[in-house]
Amino acid sequence: MVKSVTNLGRTGAYDWLMQRVSAVVLALYTLFLTGFVLGSSDLDYAQWAGLFDQMWMRIFSLLALISLGIHSWVGLWTVTTDYIKPTALRFVIQAGCGLIMFIYLVWGVEILWGL
Amino acid sequence: MTTKRPVNLEISTIHFPIPAIASILHRISGIVAFVGIAFLLYGLDQSLAGEAGFAAVAELMTHPLSKLVVWGTLSALAYHLVAGIRHLVMDMGVGETLEGGRLSTKITFVVSAVLIVLLGVWIW
Numbered sequence: 001m002v003k004s005v006t007n008l009g010r011t012g013a014y015d016w017l018m019q020r021v022s023a024v025v026l027a028l029y030t031l032f033l034t035g036f037v038l039g040s041s042d043l044d045y046a047q048w049a050g051l052f053d054q055m056w057m058r059i060f061s062l063l064a065l066i067s068l069g070i071h072s073w074v075g076l077w078t079v080t081t082d083y084i085k086p087t088a089l090r091f092v093i094q095a096g097c098g099l100i101m102f103i104y105l106v107w108g109v110e111i112l113w114g115l
Numbered sequence: 116m117t118t119k120r121p122v123n124l125e126i127s128t129i130h131f132p133i134p135a136i137a138s139i140l141h142r143i144s145g146i147v148a149f150v151g152i153a154f155l156l157y158g159l160d161q162s163l164a165g166e167a168g169f170a171a172v173a174e175l176m177t178h179p180l181s182k183l184v185v186w187g188t189l190s191a192l193a194y195h196l197v198a199g200i201r202h203l204v205m206d207m208g209v210g211e212t213l214e215g216g217r218l219s220t221k222i223t224f225v226v227s228a229v230l231i232v233l234l235g236v237w238i239w
Binding site: 023024027044048052068072076097100104107108110111 | 146149152153163166196200
């Protein structure tokens, strides 16, 4: 059996579960934000900043950011592993994707707590 | 291997089954959404930077190019979300037959098409 060392959880079952748990978090976050934006007619800065000023919203947002990292790693790992066969090229692209995910995470933390 | 199998050389009759199209679109929309998140994070960053930043984002969103980028990103997210829900439903053992898979693909296409049009109406 060929063992992969670049997938998230070392086993397919773990990746499968992480992909779905993170998917549910991201779906809930997306639906919540959509509902908030649509629910507040004439959204202004005070409402918007007020939402992200709440501790629960920051926790929810950080959870979504971490889920984004997990979810995109599993997804992009699957896609790159399927289509990019030369190992060196695939490794470089996967590393690049990982770097972008890390930047998203740090950027998101900066947005949430750097107010 | 036996050579008696029928061979279809009629290229124009060969096409992806509809669930395969849903699958490749799920992958493409995932990649598009991953790239598009950068624009959404930029917008979030600016809009939370203060009254002026919020107004600047509102101003930026009047530009057709920004509307197109946001619409594209949100459309990819919408399709990815709907197709993802289809997967979760199938994980629970619902609609796992060939016919079930085809039907849920059609539902996915219709629902996400409606959402994408609504997003376009909302943005413009």
